[in-house]
Amino acid sequence: MTPPLLEVKDLRVEFPTRRGTLVALDGVSFDIAPGEVLGVVGESGAGKSLTGAAIIGLLEPPGRIAGGEILLAGRRIDNLPHEQMRALRGRRIGAIFQDPLTSLNPLYTVGRQLVETIRTHLPLSEKQARERAIALLADTGIPAPEVRFEQYPHQFSGGMRQRVVIALALAAEPQLIVADEPTTALDVSIQAQIITLLKRICREHGAAVMLVTHDMGVIAETCDRVAVMYAGRIAEIGPVAEVIHRPAHPYTVGLMGSIPAMDEERERLLQIDGAMPRLSAIPAGCAFNPRCPHAFERCRSERPELMAGGATRAACWRVEESKAVLA
Amino acid sequence: MSAPLVEVRDLAKTFEVSSPWLNRVLEGKPRQFVHAVDGVSFEIARGRTLALVGESGCGKSTVARLLVGLYAPTRGTVGFDGQDAHKTLASSGARALHRRMQMIFQDPYASLNPRWKVLDIVAEPLREHGLVQGKAAVEARVAELLQSVGLAAADAQKFPHQFSGGQRQRISIARALATQPEFLVCDEPTSALDVSVQAQVLNIMKDLQRERGLTYLFISHNLAVVRHVADEVGVMYLGRLVEVAPKAELFARPRHPYTRMLLDAIPDIRMSGRARTPVQGEVPNPLNPPSGCSFHPRCPHASERCRSERPQQLAIGGVRVACHAVEEGRI
Numbered sequence A: 001m002t003p004p005l006l007e008v009k010d011l012r013v014e015f016p017t018r019r020g021t022l023v024a025l026d027g028v029s030f031d032i033a034p035g036e037v038l039g040v041v042g043e044s045g046a047g048k049s050l051t052g053a054a055i056i057g058l059l060e061p062p063g064r065i066a067g068g069e070i071l072l073a074g075r076r077i078d079n080l081p082h083e084q085m086r087a088l089r090g091r092r093i094g095a096i097f098q099d100p101l102t103s104l105n106p107l108y109t110v111g112r113q114l115v116e117t118i119r120t121h122l123p124l125s126e127k128q129a130r131e132r133a134i135a136l137l138a139d140t141g142i143p144a145p146e147v148r149f150e151q152y153p154h155q156f157s158g159g160m161r162q163r164v165v166i167a168l169a170l171a172a173e174p175q176l177i178v179a180d181e182p183t184t185a186l187d188v189s190i191q192a193q194i195i196t197l198l199k200r201i202c203r204e205h206g207a208a209v210m211l212v213t214h215d216m217g218v219i220a221e222t223c224d225r226v227a228v229m230y231a232g233r234i235a236e237i238g239p240v241a242e243v244i245h246r247p248a249h250p251y252t253v254g255l256m257g258s259i260p261a262m263d264e265e266r267e268r269l270l271q272i273d274g275a276m277p278r279l280s281a282i283p284a285g286c287a288f289n290p291r292c293p294h295a296f297e298r299c300r301s302e303r304p305e306l307m308a309g310g311a312t313r314a315a316c317w318r319v320e321e322s323k324a325v326l327a
Numbered sequence B: 001m002s003a004p005l006v007e008v009r010d011l012a013k014t015f016e017v018s019s020p021w022l023n024r025v026l027e028g029k030p031r032q033f034v035h036a037v038d039g040v041s042f043e044i045a046r047g048r049t050l051a052l053v054g055e056s057g058c059g060k061s062t063v064a065r066l067l068v069g070l071y072a073p074t075r076g077t078v079g080f081d082g083q084d085a086h087k088t089l090a091s092s093g094a095r096a097l098h099r100r101m102q103m104i105f106q107d108p109y110a111s112l113n114p115r116w117k118v119l120d121i122v123a124e125p126l127r128e129h130g131l132v133q134g135k136a137a138v139e140a141r142v143a144e145l146l147q148s149v150g151l152a153a154a155d156a157q158k159f160p161h162q163f164s165g166g167q168r169q170r171i172s173i174a175r176a177l178a179t180q181p182e183f184l185v186c187d188e189p190t191s192a193l194d195v196s197v198q199a200q201v202l203n204i205m206k207d208l209q210r211e212r213g214l215t216y217l218f219i220s221h222n223l224a225v226v227r228h229v230a231d232e233v234g235v236m237y238l239g240r241l242v243e244v245a246p247k248a249e250l251f252a253r254p255r256h257p258y259t260r261m262l263l264d265a266i267p268d269i270r271m272s273g274r275a276r277t278p279v280q281g282e283v284p285n286p287l288n289p290p291s292g293c294s295f296h297p298r299c300p301h302a303s304e305r306c307r308s309e310r311p312q313q314l315a316i317g318g319v320r321v322a323c324h325a326v327e328e329g330r331i
Helices: A048-055 A082-091 A110-121 A126-139 A145-149 A158-170 A188-205 A216-222 A240-245 A250-257 A297-301 A317-326 B021-027 B060-068 B085-089 B094-100 B118-128 B135-148 B153-157 B165-177 B195-212 B223-229 B247-252 B257-265 B304-308
Strands: A006-017 A020-032 A037-041 A064-072 A093-096 A176-180 A208-213 A225-230 A233-239 A307-309 A312-314 B006-016 B033-044 B049-053 B075-080 B101-104 B183-187 B215-220 B232-237 B240-246 B314-316 B319-321
Touching (some): A006 A048, A020 A048, A020 A064, A020 A233, A037 A048, A037 A216, A048 A064, A048 A176, A082 A093, A082 A110, A093 A158, A110 A126, A126 A145, A126 A158, A158 A176, A158 A188, A188 A216, A188 B257, A208 A216, A216 A240, A225 A240, A225 A250, A233 A250, A250 B195, A307 A317, B006 B060, B033 B060, B033 B075, B033 B215, B033 B232, B033 B240, B049 B060, B049 B223, B060 B101, B060 B183, B060 B215, B075 B085, B085 B094, B094 B101, B101 B165, B118 B135, B118 B153, B118 B165, B135 B153, B135 B165, B195 B223, B215 B223, B232 B247, B232 B257, B240 B247, B240 B257
Parallel strands (some): A037 A208, A093 A176, A176 A208, B049 B232, B183 B215
Antiparallel strands (some): A006 A020, A006 A064, A233 A312, A307 A312, B006 B033, B006 B075, B232 B240, B240 B319, B314 B319
16 A cells, blocks of 8 residues: 555644634544545634645644644654745645635736746746746646736636646646635636646646535545544545445534535425534534534543544544444 | 516616726727626516526626616616516605515625624614614514524624624524515525535525515525525526526526536536536626627537527527527527
């Protein structure tokens, strides 16, 4: 078995505030194999974007990694000095963010931004870098790349801008791409194109992807495995088809049931009552217990860790109980 | 069959986006117009839901605003319960009409005044229309409204920032229901919400419709949501309705190539592996829309006629579709 490209072990991210320390991520562990696409899904505030930010070393202060390790190809990267992390970011880990307009500098042409990125990371001449930039633009499906090379971001549509951002992320052939809601700002027809592009291009370049999104549909289309996050922890992780068709965690069940489906008629959607807890008021035991229809005594007092149940791993005491019943 | 509650005929709205007068004179620039809504017609029967879907910039929100009178139409009429809505809104009957139609906006953060208590927000329409007299009566009515959308009566004393996005959207719904309207225009009411919260809001909206016989115009870009709430669906592209059909018909047998493309673009969440044609191209610049059928540059079935002649709506059974290829039986 190939060793994982990225390993996240027991990651803890804290935000010290005047009213005490908020724990935004607590005991998050997962890994990504080379070339694998891992989806990270959850609702606002679940900590999915924060996980991505911690990996690429772009946590907003005062947020900080307070525990755990992040390893890229076996080497720790969470404690690297600022300069070394900067060299690594872009070179070995590429990033794609939600809003393509804010990830591009409006004052420089798209070509200049690409050439600058390429030359920062790769030992290429201006001319070679330019050729590579145009090849990248063509590769991401931008028509007339030589013309587009000279244009500014405002001359591009939203979908075309996101293609440019993908080209930028791929500029130095990184092994891992962290894509944070790459299609959320786009219309459905453009979203479908960008998903197809991202899948194709990562396969061709052999890059692994961590895809952060709130859209289960995008996950189903793109990913090999998926991690479902809730209140700063992973609730369930496993192969996409298993998580979608046979979810083990009650939160995943609720999440899937609350999505209106295209292929079936339902009078009412399955509803998870309540809302995700605030970071300052995460319940004891399992964070989902106040909203969980199956919660029992143990859920209120003892926090479940991820445990194997079927083909997925879920952080739920019911998984253990059901195994006890089966045994 | 009774007359429809809402009857829209050839509705159009043009916005001027020209450069300032001095620039036009000095630089010889022409005046420019965007035809945000260009000849849209539909009806909504009492107690039913019509959903309008389309991508950004297709004019669906402009239709919503035209319907409630936030914009005056450039052309066409909006009929509401047999009267011309825009004529009524310009007359002394405006207040009575406003009471009967209300709107729910997309962004629950922007549509509630952060300095007002929920009590004042929800009571504003009651006071404005003089529906309830006396402090105690107003408070009782607000409590009742909040409870009808699943909030607590005590929430009236809180401020909007104390609520989550989904709860705020419920406050917006409570406010819209305050005047006991018959017709609600909902402009992307759940697109700013997480899916589990979206499910709560959609369930409430359906329950309220059943209990009170409300009529909805539901604007959304999410076809799965539309499929869940709508009775009829209208698909808009660049300011025009390209297809209007009963929900079951539209999803089972989409006629217009754009409708087919939209349905194919939805991520396949059940991973059923259904065959899909890849989506091509982007929405053109509405300042300079293509000639003929505005969808022709992206359409796999475009012919010479599609490039030159604008298709008219054609009725097939209960479906209306504007497409030459459908008319000629090519698809």
